[in-house]
Amino acid sequence: MPLRRLFLWILLGSVAFVVSYFVLFPHVFRCLSIRYSDFRLAAEHLYVSPELSPRVQTHANKLIHESRKRIETFWGSRVGKPTIILCQRADQYRQYCNSGDGAGCSIGTPWGTSYIVLNMDGLNTDVIAHEMCHDELFTRLGWWKTTREIPQWFNEGLALMVDYRFVPKTDSIQRYVDYKDEYLYLSRGGQVALDLDDIASMRGFFNGQESHVMLAYMTSGMEVSRWLALTGEKKIPLLIQHVAQGKAFEAVYQELEQENKRR
Ligand SMILES: [Zn+2]
Structure with a gap:
Protein backbone atom coordinates (compact mmCIF):
# COMPACT_ATOMS: atom_id res chain seq x y z
CA MET A 1 0.00 0.00 0.00
CA PRO A 2 1.46 3.40 -0.91
CA LEU A 3 2.46 5.44 2.11
CA ARG A 4 0.01 8.25 1.32
CA ARG A 5 -2.93 5.88 1.19
CA LEU A 6 -1.89 4.24 4.47
CA PHE A 7 -1.68 7.67 6.08
CA LEU A 8 -5.16 8.51 4.76
CA TRP A 9 -6.61 5.30 6.24
CA ILE A 10 -5.01 5.99 9.62
CA LEU A 11 -6.37 9.53 9.54
CA LEU A 12 -9.88 8.36 8.60
CA GLY A 13 -9.74 5.65 11.28
CA SER A 14 -8.75 8.20 13.94
CA VAL A 15 -11.51 10.60 12.91
CA ALA A 16 -14.05 7.75 12.99
CA PHE A 17 -12.84 6.76 16.46
CA VAL A 18 -13.14 10.30 17.83
CA VAL A 19 -16.57 10.84 16.27
CA SER A 20 -17.93 7.52 17.59
CA TYR A 21 -16.48 8.27 21.06
CA PHE A 22 -18.40 11.52 21.24
CA VAL A 23 -21.56 9.89 19.86
CA LEU A 24 -21.34 7.29 22.65
CA PHE A 25 -20.40 9.84 25.32
CA PRO A 26 -21.97 13.18 24.33
CA HIS A 27 -21.56 14.54 27.87
CA VAL A 28 -17.77 14.30 27.50
CA PHE A 29 -17.99 16.47 24.42
CA ARG A 30 -20.13 18.98 26.36
CA CYS A 31 -17.54 19.10 29.17
CA LEU A 32 -14.74 19.46 26.66
CA SER A 33 -16.45 22.44 25.02
CA ILE A 34 -17.60 24.07 28.29
CA ARG A 35 -15.61 27.23 27.49
CA TYR A 36 -17.85 27.80 24.45
CA SER A 37 -21.06 27.36 26.48
CA ASP A 38 -22.89 29.99 28.53
CA PHE A 39 -21.11 28.80 31.71
CA ARG A 40 -18.77 31.41 33.20
CA LEU A 41 -15.13 30.89 34.12
CA ALA A 42 -15.31 31.89 37.80
CA ALA A 43 -11.79 30.90 38.84
CA GLU A 44 -8.99 28.78 37.47
CA HIS A 45 -10.44 25.34 36.57
CA HIS A 65 -10.10 25.11 48.49
CA GLU A 66 -10.96 23.04 51.60
CA SER A 67 -11.49 19.91 49.49
CA ARG A 68 -8.09 20.33 47.84
CA LYS A 69 -6.53 20.52 51.29
CA ARG A 70 -8.28 17.26 52.27
CA ILE A 71 -6.86 15.56 49.17
CA GLU A 72 -3.36 16.88 49.86
CA THR A 73 -3.49 15.59 53.43
CA PHE A 74 -4.81 12.17 52.47
CA TRP A 75 -2.64 11.56 49.39
CA GLY A 76 0.45 13.42 50.62
CA SER A 77 0.26 15.71 47.56
CA ARG A 78 -2.24 16.64 44.87
CA VAL A 79 -1.60 15.87 41.23
CA GLY A 80 -5.13 16.10 39.81
CA LYS A 81 -6.28 19.37 38.31
CA PRO A 82 -9.80 18.66 37.11
CA THR A 83 -12.03 21.30 35.58
CA ILE A 84 -14.97 21.75 37.92
CA ILE A 85 -18.38 22.42 36.40
CA LEU A 86 -20.91 23.74 38.91
CA CYS A 87 -24.54 23.45 37.78
CA GLN A 88 -27.38 25.44 39.27
CA ARG A 89 -30.16 23.42 37.61
CA ALA A 90 -30.86 19.68 37.42
CA ASP A 91 -31.11 19.70 33.61
CA GLN A 92 -27.63 21.26 33.35
CA TYR A 93 -26.23 18.61 35.68
CA ARG A 94 -27.80 15.85 33.58
CA GLN A 95 -26.28 17.33 30.41
CA TYR A 96 -22.73 17.37 31.76
CA CYS A 97 -22.85 14.27 33.94
CA ASN A 98 -24.92 12.04 31.63
CA SER A 99 -27.03 11.07 34.64
CA GLY A 100 -29.29 12.85 37.05
CA ASP A 101 -28.11 10.64 39.93
CA GLY A 102 -26.05 11.79 42.87
CA ALA A 103 -24.70 15.18 43.81
CA GLY A 104 -21.48 15.01 41.82
CA CYS A 105 -19.62 12.93 39.28
CA SER A 106 -16.10 12.76 37.94
CA ILE A 107 -15.27 12.18 34.30
CA GLY A 108 -11.86 11.18 32.99
CA THR A 109 -11.04 10.96 29.29
CA PRO A 110 -8.64 8.58 27.51
CA TRP A 111 -6.43 11.58 26.62
CA GLY A 112 -6.06 12.60 30.27
CA THR A 113 -8.27 15.64 30.80
CA SER A 114 -10.77 15.34 33.61
CA TYR A 115 -13.88 17.03 34.92
CA ILE A 116 -15.90 17.12 38.11
CA VAL A 117 -19.55 18.01 37.67
CA LEU A 118 -21.51 19.20 40.71
CA ASN A 119 -25.11 20.14 41.33
CA MET A 120 -26.33 22.28 44.21
CA ASP A 121 -26.54 19.23 46.52
CA GLY A 122 -22.88 18.64 45.77
CA LEU A 123 -21.85 22.03 47.10
CA LEU A 141 -2.98 6.06 36.77
CA GLY A 142 -4.52 7.29 33.53
CA TRP A 143 -7.72 6.16 31.91
CA TRP A 144 -6.63 2.71 30.75
CA LYS A 145 -5.18 1.48 34.06
CA THR A 146 -7.96 3.00 36.17
CA THR A 147 -10.57 1.31 34.00
CA ARG A 148 -8.78 -2.03 33.62
CA GLU A 149 -6.91 -2.47 36.89
CA ILE A 150 -8.79 -0.74 39.69
CA PRO A 151 -11.79 -2.53 41.16
CA GLN A 152 -14.74 -0.23 41.70
CA TRP A 153 -14.93 -1.16 45.39
CA PHE A 154 -11.42 0.23 45.86
CA ASN A 155 -12.12 3.41 43.90
CA GLU A 156 -15.30 4.12 45.89
CA GLY A 157 -13.90 2.95 49.22
CA LEU A 158 -10.93 5.26 48.81
CA ALA A 159 -13.18 8.23 47.97
CA LEU A 160 -15.17 7.52 51.14
CA MET A 161 -12.01 8.07 53.21
CA VAL A 162 -12.16 11.81 52.43
CA ASP A 163 -15.96 11.94 52.52
CA TYR A 164 -17.35 12.17 56.07
CA ARG A 165 -21.07 11.84 55.25
CA PHE A 166 -21.40 8.27 56.54
CA VAL A 167 -18.55 8.01 59.00
CA PRO A 168 -17.17 11.18 60.61
CA LYS A 169 -13.48 12.05 60.56
CA THR A 170 -11.74 9.95 63.18
CA ASP A 171 -8.62 7.81 63.66
CA SER A 172 -8.05 4.86 61.34
CA ILE A 173 -9.09 2.11 63.80
CA GLN A 174 -12.33 3.86 64.79
CA ARG A 175 -13.06 4.55 61.12
CA TYR A 176 -12.90 0.82 60.39
CA VAL A 177 -15.12 0.05 63.40
CA ASP A 178 -17.67 2.65 62.24
CA TYR A 179 -17.77 1.36 58.66
CA LYS A 180 -18.14 -2.17 59.97
CA ASP A 181 -21.12 -1.03 62.07
CA GLU A 182 -22.72 0.59 59.01
CA TYR A 183 -22.06 -2.55 56.98
CA LEU A 184 -23.49 -4.87 59.65
CA TYR A 185 -26.60 -2.72 59.90
CA LEU A 186 -27.22 -2.65 56.12
CA SER A 187 -26.35 -6.31 55.57
CA ARG A 188 -28.52 -7.37 58.53
CA GLY A 189 -25.55 -8.81 60.36
CA GLY A 190 -23.93 -10.13 57.17
CA GLN A 191 -27.03 -12.00 55.90
CA VAL A 192 -27.18 -10.10 52.59
CA ALA A 193 -23.46 -9.52 52.26
CA LEU A 194 -21.78 -8.66 48.96
CA ARG A 203 -22.04 -2.49 36.64
CA GLY A 204 -21.81 -4.78 39.66
CA PHE A 205 -21.48 -1.79 41.97
CA PHE A 206 -24.15 0.56 40.67
CA ASN A 207 -26.69 -1.68 38.93
CA GLY A 208 -29.37 -2.49 41.41
CA GLN A 209 -31.65 -0.90 43.93
CA GLU A 210 -30.59 1.87 46.26
CA SER A 211 -30.14 -0.64 49.08
CA HIS A 212 -27.67 -2.60 46.93
CA VAL A 213 -25.66 0.52 46.06
CA MET A 214 -25.56 1.65 49.70
CA LEU A 215 -24.40 -1.79 50.82
CA ALA A 216 -21.78 -1.70 48.05
CA TYR A 217 -20.51 1.64 49.40
CA MET A 218 -20.36 0.44 53.01
CA THR A 219 -18.68 -2.86 52.02
CA SER A 220 -16.07 -0.82 50.14
CA GLY A 221 -15.63 1.64 53.00
CA MET A 222 -15.17 -1.23 55.43
CA GLU A 223 -12.59 -3.00 53.24
CA LEU A 238 2.92 3.70 46.90
CA LEU A 239 0.21 1.22 45.90
CA ILE A 240 -0.86 3.44 43.01
CA GLN A 241 2.74 4.01 41.94
CA HIS A 242 3.30 0.24 41.69
CA VAL A 243 0.14 -0.19 39.63
CA ALA A 244 1.20 2.71 37.38
CA GLN A 245 4.49 0.89 36.83
CA GLY A 246 2.62 -2.18 35.60
CA LYS A 247 2.10 -4.40 38.66
CA ALA A 248 -1.28 -6.05 39.18
CA PHE A 249 -3.46 -4.20 41.68
CA GLU A 250 -4.53 -7.30 43.65
CA ALA A 251 -0.94 -8.46 44.06
CA VAL A 252 0.38 -5.12 45.40
CA TYR A 253 -2.68 -4.62 47.59
CA GLN A 254 -2.03 -7.94 49.31
CA GLU A 255 1.75 -7.53 49.35
CA LEU A 256 1.61 -4.20 51.20
CA GLU A 257 -0.79 -5.64 53.74
CA GLN A 258 1.40 -8.70 54.37
CA GLU A 259 4.49 -6.54 54.65
CA ASN A 260 2.91 -4.66 57.52
CA LYS A 261 1.75 -7.79 59.28
CA ARG A 262 5.31 -9.16 59.26
CA ARG A 263 6.68 -6.10 60.98
ZN1 LIG B 1 -17.67 7.87 44.09
Missing part, protein backbone atom coordinates in the same frame (compact mmCIF):
# COMPACT_ATOMS: atom_id res chain seq x y z
CA LEU A 46 -13.94 26.38 37.70
CA TYR A 47 -16.92 26.98 35.43
CA VAL A 48 -20.23 27.99 36.94
CA SER A 49 -23.79 28.11 35.71
CA PRO A 50 -24.67 31.59 34.35
CA GLU A 51 -27.46 32.02 36.92
CA LEU A 52 -25.23 31.32 39.94
CA SER A 53 -25.13 34.24 42.39
CA PRO A 54 -21.77 35.84 43.39
CA ARG A 55 -22.41 34.81 47.01
CA VAL A 56 -22.75 31.10 46.10
CA GLN A 57 -19.74 31.42 43.83
CA THR A 58 -17.58 32.72 46.70
CA HIS A 59 -18.87 29.91 48.90
CA ALA A 60 -18.02 27.34 46.17
CA ASN A 61 -14.46 28.69 45.92
CA LYS A 62 -13.99 28.26 49.65
CA LEU A 63 -15.31 24.67 49.58
CA ILE A 64 -13.10 23.73 46.63
CA ASN A 124 -20.15 20.69 50.22
CA THR A 125 -16.64 19.55 51.07
CA ASP A 126 -17.61 15.87 51.40
CA VAL A 127 -18.96 15.53 47.86
CA ILE A 128 -16.22 17.67 46.29
CA ALA A 129 -13.39 15.83 48.10
CA HIS A 130 -15.01 12.48 47.19
CA GLU A 131 -15.01 13.36 43.48
CA MET A 132 -11.51 14.85 43.73
CA CYS A 133 -10.29 11.57 45.20
CA HIS A 134 -11.61 9.68 42.15
CA ASP A 135 -9.88 12.26 40.00
CA GLU A 136 -6.60 11.98 41.89
CA LEU A 137 -6.53 8.22 41.31
CA PHE A 138 -7.43 8.73 37.64
CA THR A 139 -4.71 11.36 37.14
CA ARG A 140 -2.03 9.19 38.71
CA ASP A 195 -18.59 -10.25 47.78
CA LEU A 196 -15.83 -7.80 46.73
CA ASP A 197 -15.71 -9.58 43.35
CA ASP A 198 -19.40 -8.78 42.85
CA ILE A 199 -18.72 -5.05 43.17
CA ALA A 200 -15.42 -4.92 41.29
CA SER A 201 -17.07 -3.61 38.10
CA MET A 202 -19.08 -0.38 37.67
CA VAL A 224 -10.51 0.08 52.42
CA SER A 225 -10.58 1.34 56.02
CA ARG A 226 -9.53 -2.15 57.20
CA TRP A 227 -6.60 -2.08 54.78
CA LEU A 228 -5.65 1.44 55.83
CA ALA A 229 -5.84 0.60 59.54
CA LEU A 230 -3.24 -2.11 58.88
CA THR A 231 -0.98 -0.37 56.38
CA GLY A 232 -1.41 3.39 56.94
CA GLU A 233 -2.34 6.17 54.55
CA LYS A 234 1.24 6.61 53.31
CA LYS A 235 0.85 3.31 51.46
CA ILE A 236 -1.83 4.68 49.13
CA PRO A 237 0.51 6.65 46.82
Whole structure:
Protein backbone atom coordinates (compact mmCIF):
# COMPACT_ATOMS: atom_id res chain seq x y z
CA MET A 1 0.00 0.00 0.00
CA PRO A 2 1.46 3.40 -0.91
CA LEU A 3 2.46 5.44 2.11
CA ARG A 4 0.01 8.25 1.32
CA ARG A 5 -2.93 5.88 1.19
CA LEU A 6 -1.89 4.24 4.47
CA PHE A 7 -1.68 7.67 6.08
CA LEU A 8 -5.16 8.51 4.76
CA TRP A 9 -6.61 5.30 6.24
CA ILE A 10 -5.01 5.99 9.62
CA LEU A 11 -6.37 9.53 9.54
CA LEU A 12 -9.88 8.36 8.60
CA GLY A 13 -9.74 5.65 11.28
CA SER A 14 -8.75 8.20 13.94
CA VAL A 15 -11.51 10.60 12.91
CA ALA A 16 -14.05 7.75 12.99
CA PHE A 17 -12.84 6.76 16.46
CA VAL A 18 -13.14 10.30 17.83
CA VAL A 19 -16.57 10.84 16.27
CA SER A 20 -17.93 7.52 17.59
CA TYR A 21 -16.48 8.27 21.06
CA PHE A 22 -18.40 11.52 21.24
CA VAL A 23 -21.56 9.89 19.86
CA LEU A 24 -21.34 7.29 22.65
CA PHE A 25 -20.40 9.84 25.32
CA PRO A 26 -21.97 13.18 24.33
CA HIS A 27 -21.56 14.54 27.87
CA VAL A 28 -17.77 14.30 27.50
CA PHE A 29 -17.99 16.47 24.42
CA ARG A 30 -20.13 18.98 26.36
CA CYS A 31 -17.54 19.10 29.17
CA LEU A 32 -14.74 19.46 26.66
CA SER A 33 -16.45 22.44 25.02
CA ILE A 34 -17.60 24.07 28.29
CA ARG A 35 -15.61 27.23 27.49
CA TYR A 36 -17.85 27.80 24.45
CA SER A 37 -21.06 27.36 26.48
CA ASP A 38 -22.89 29.99 28.53
CA PHE A 39 -21.11 28.80 31.71
CA ARG A 40 -18.77 31.41 33.20
CA LEU A 41 -15.13 30.89 34.12
CA ALA A 42 -15.31 31.89 37.80
CA ALA A 43 -11.79 30.90 38.84
CA GLU A 44 -8.99 28.78 37.47
CA HIS A 45 -10.44 25.34 36.57
CA LEU A 46 -13.94 26.38 37.70
CA TYR A 47 -16.92 26.98 35.43
CA VAL A 48 -20.23 27.99 36.94
CA SER A 49 -23.79 28.11 35.71
CA PRO A 50 -24.67 31.59 34.35
CA GLU A 51 -27.46 32.02 36.92
CA LEU A 52 -25.23 31.32 39.94
CA SER A 53 -25.13 34.24 42.39
CA PRO A 54 -21.77 35.84 43.39
CA ARG A 55 -22.41 34.81 47.01
CA VAL A 56 -22.75 31.10 46.10
CA GLN A 57 -19.74 31.42 43.83
CA THR A 58 -17.58 32.72 46.70
CA HIS A 59 -18.87 29.91 48.90
CA ALA A 60 -18.02 27.34 46.17
CA ASN A 61 -14.46 28.69 45.92
CA LYS A 62 -13.99 28.26 49.65
CA LEU A 63 -15.31 24.67 49.58
CA ILE A 64 -13.10 23.73 46.63
CA HIS A 65 -10.10 25.11 48.49
CA GLU A 66 -10.96 23.04 51.60
CA SER A 67 -11.49 19.91 49.49
CA ARG A 68 -8.09 20.33 47.84
CA LYS A 69 -6.53 20.52 51.29
CA ARG A 70 -8.28 17.26 52.27
CA ILE A 71 -6.86 15.56 49.17
CA GLU A 72 -3.36 16.88 49.86
CA THR A 73 -3.49 15.59 53.43
CA PHE A 74 -4.81 12.17 52.47
CA TRP A 75 -2.64 11.56 49.39
CA GLY A 76 0.45 13.42 50.62
CA SER A 77 0.26 15.71 47.56
CA ARG A 78 -2.24 16.64 44.87
CA VAL A 79 -1.60 15.87 41.23
CA GLY A 80 -5.13 16.10 39.81
CA LYS A 81 -6.28 19.37 38.31
CA PRO A 82 -9.80 18.66 37.11
CA THR A 83 -12.03 21.30 35.58
CA ILE A 84 -14.97 21.75 37.92
CA ILE A 85 -18.38 22.42 36.40
CA LEU A 86 -20.91 23.74 38.91
CA CYS A 87 -24.54 23.45 37.78
CA GLN A 88 -27.38 25.44 39.27
CA ARG A 89 -30.16 23.42 37.61
CA ALA A 90 -30.86 19.68 37.42
CA ASP A 91 -31.11 19.70 33.61
CA GLN A 92 -27.63 21.26 33.35
CA TYR A 93 -26.23 18.61 35.68
CA ARG A 94 -27.80 15.85 33.58
CA GLN A 95 -26.28 17.33 30.41
CA TYR A 96 -22.73 17.37 31.76
CA CYS A 97 -22.85 14.27 33.94
CA ASN A 98 -24.92 12.04 31.63
CA SER A 99 -27.03 11.07 34.64
CA GLY A 100 -29.29 12.85 37.05
CA ASP A 101 -28.11 10.64 39.93
CA GLY A 102 -26.05 11.79 42.87
CA ALA A 103 -24.70 15.18 43.81
CA GLY A 104 -21.48 15.01 41.82
CA CYS A 105 -19.62 12.93 39.28
CA SER A 106 -16.10 12.76 37.94
CA ILE A 107 -15.27 12.18 34.30
CA GLY A 108 -11.86 11.18 32.99
CA THR A 109 -11.04 10.96 29.29
CA PRO A 110 -8.64 8.58 27.51
CA TRP A 111 -6.43 11.58 26.62
CA GLY A 112 -6.06 12.60 30.27
CA THR A 113 -8.27 15.64 30.80
CA SER A 114 -10.77 15.34 33.61
CA TYR A 115 -13.88 17.03 34.92
CA ILE A 116 -15.90 17.12 38.11
CA VAL A 117 -19.55 18.01 37.67
CA LEU A 118 -21.51 19.20 40.71
CA ASN A 119 -25.11 20.14 41.33
CA MET A 120 -26.33 22.28 44.21
CA ASP A 121 -26.54 19.23 46.52
CA GLY A 122 -22.88 18.64 45.77
CA LEU A 123 -21.85 22.03 47.10
CA ASN A 124 -20.15 20.69 50.22
CA THR A 125 -16.64 19.55 51.07
CA ASP A 126 -17.61 15.87 51.40
CA VAL A 127 -18.96 15.53 47.86
CA ILE A 128 -16.22 17.67 46.29
CA ALA A 129 -13.39 15.83 48.10
CA HIS A 130 -15.01 12.48 47.19
CA GLU A 131 -15.01 13.36 43.48
CA MET A 132 -11.51 14.85 43.73
CA CYS A 133 -10.29 11.57 45.20
CA HIS A 134 -11.61 9.68 42.15
CA ASP A 135 -9.88 12.26 40.00
CA GLU A 136 -6.60 11.98 41.89
CA LEU A 137 -6.53 8.22 41.31
CA PHE A 138 -7.43 8.73 37.64
CA THR A 139 -4.71 11.36 37.14
CA ARG A 140 -2.03 9.19 38.71
CA LEU A 141 -2.98 6.06 36.77
CA GLY A 142 -4.52 7.29 33.53
CA TRP A 143 -7.72 6.16 31.91
CA TRP A 144 -6.63 2.71 30.75
CA LYS A 145 -5.18 1.48 34.06
CA THR A 146 -7.96 3.00 36.17
CA THR A 147 -10.57 1.31 34.00
CA ARG A 148 -8.78 -2.03 33.62
CA GLU A 149 -6.91 -2.47 36.89
CA ILE A 150 -8.79 -0.74 39.69
CA PRO A 151 -11.79 -2.53 41.16
CA GLN A 152 -14.74 -0.23 41.70
CA TRP A 153 -14.93 -1.16 45.39
CA PHE A 154 -11.42 0.23 45.86
CA ASN A 155 -12.12 3.41 43.90
CA GLU A 156 -15.30 4.12 45.89
CA GLY A 157 -13.90 2.95 49.22
CA LEU A 158 -10.93 5.26 48.81
CA ALA A 159 -13.18 8.23 47.97
CA LEU A 160 -15.17 7.52 51.14
CA MET A 161 -12.01 8.07 53.21
CA VAL A 162 -12.16 11.81 52.43
CA ASP A 163 -15.96 11.94 52.52
CA TYR A 164 -17.35 12.17 56.07
CA ARG A 165 -21.07 11.84 55.25
CA PHE A 166 -21.40 8.27 56.54
CA VAL A 167 -18.55 8.01 59.00
CA PRO A 168 -17.17 11.18 60.61
CA LYS A 169 -13.48 12.05 60.56
CA THR A 170 -11.74 9.95 63.18
CA ASP A 171 -8.62 7.81 63.66
CA SER A 172 -8.05 4.86 61.34
CA ILE A 173 -9.09 2.11 63.80
CA GLN A 174 -12.33 3.86 64.79
CA ARG A 175 -13.06 4.55 61.12
CA TYR A 176 -12.90 0.82 60.39
CA VAL A 177 -15.12 0.05 63.40
CA ASP A 178 -17.67 2.65 62.24
CA TYR A 179 -17.77 1.36 58.66
CA LYS A 180 -18.14 -2.17 59.97
CA ASP A 181 -21.12 -1.03 62.07
CA GLU A 182 -22.72 0.59 59.01
CA TYR A 183 -22.06 -2.55 56.98
CA LEU A 184 -23.49 -4.87 59.65
CA TYR A 185 -26.60 -2.72 59.90
CA LEU A 186 -27.22 -2.65 56.12
CA SER A 187 -26.35 -6.31 55.57
CA ARG A 188 -28.52 -7.37 58.53
CA GLY A 189 -25.55 -8.81 60.36
CA GLY A 190 -23.93 -10.13 57.17
CA GLN A 191 -27.03 -12.00 55.90
CA VAL A 192 -27.18 -10.10 52.59
CA ALA A 193 -23.46 -9.52 52.26
CA LEU A 194 -21.78 -8.66 48.96
CA ASP A 195 -18.59 -10.25 47.78
CA LEU A 196 -15.83 -7.80 46.73
CA ASP A 197 -15.71 -9.58 43.35
CA ASP A 198 -19.40 -8.78 42.85
CA ILE A 199 -18.72 -5.05 43.17
CA ALA A 200 -15.42 -4.92 41.29
CA SER A 201 -17.07 -3.61 38.10
CA MET A 202 -19.08 -0.38 37.67
CA ARG A 203 -22.04 -2.49 36.64
CA GLY A 204 -21.81 -4.78 39.66
CA PHE A 205 -21.48 -1.79 41.97
CA PHE A 206 -24.15 0.56 40.67
CA ASN A 207 -26.69 -1.68 38.93
CA GLY A 208 -29.37 -2.49 41.41
CA GLN A 209 -31.65 -0.90 43.93
CA GLU A 210 -30.59 1.87 46.26
CA SER A 211 -30.14 -0.64 49.08
CA HIS A 212 -27.67 -2.60 46.93
CA VAL A 213 -25.66 0.52 46.06
CA MET A 214 -25.56 1.65 49.70
CA LEU A 215 -24.40 -1.79 50.82
CA ALA A 216 -21.78 -1.70 48.05
CA TYR A 217 -20.51 1.64 49.40
CA MET A 218 -20.36 0.44 53.01
CA THR A 219 -18.68 -2.86 52.02
CA SER A 220 -16.07 -0.82 50.14
CA GLY A 221 -15.63 1.64 53.00
CA MET A 222 -15.17 -1.23 55.43
CA GLU A 223 -12.59 -3.00 53.24
CA VAL A 224 -10.51 0.08 52.42
CA SER A 225 -10.58 1.34 56.02
CA ARG A 226 -9.53 -2.15 57.20
CA TRP A 227 -6.60 -2.08 54.78
CA LEU A 228 -5.65 1.44 55.83
CA ALA A 229 -5.84 0.60 59.54
CA LEU A 230 -3.24 -2.11 58.88
CA THR A 231 -0.98 -0.37 56.38
CA GLY A 232 -1.41 3.39 56.94
CA GLU A 233 -2.34 6.17 54.55
CA LYS A 234 1.24 6.61 53.31
CA LYS A 235 0.85 3.31 51.46
CA ILE A 236 -1.83 4.68 49.13
CA PRO A 237 0.51 6.65 46.82
CA LEU A 238 2.92 3.70 46.90
CA LEU A 239 0.21 1.22 45.90
CA ILE A 240 -0.86 3.44 43.01
CA GLN A 241 2.74 4.01 41.94
CA HIS A 242 3.30 0.24 41.69
CA VAL A 243 0.14 -0.19 39.63
CA ALA A 244 1.20 2.71 37.38
CA GLN A 245 4.49 0.89 36.83
CA GLY A 246 2.62 -2.18 35.60
CA LYS A 247 2.10 -4.40 38.66
CA ALA A 248 -1.28 -6.05 39.18
CA PHE A 249 -3.46 -4.20 41.68
CA GLU A 250 -4.53 -7.30 43.65
CA ALA A 251 -0.94 -8.46 44.06
CA VAL A 252 0.38 -5.12 45.40
CA TYR A 253 -2.68 -4.62 47.59
CA GLN A 254 -2.03 -7.94 49.31
CA GLU A 255 1.75 -7.53 49.35
CA LEU A 256 1.61 -4.20 51.20
CA GLU A 257 -0.79 -5.64 53.74
CA GLN A 258 1.40 -8.70 54.37
CA GLU A 259 4.49 -6.54 54.65
CA ASN A 260 2.91 -4.66 57.52
CA LYS A 261 1.75 -7.79 59.28
CA ARG A 262 5.31 -9.16 59.26
CA ARG A 263 6.68 -6.10 60.98
ZN1 LIG B 1 -17.67 7.87 44.09
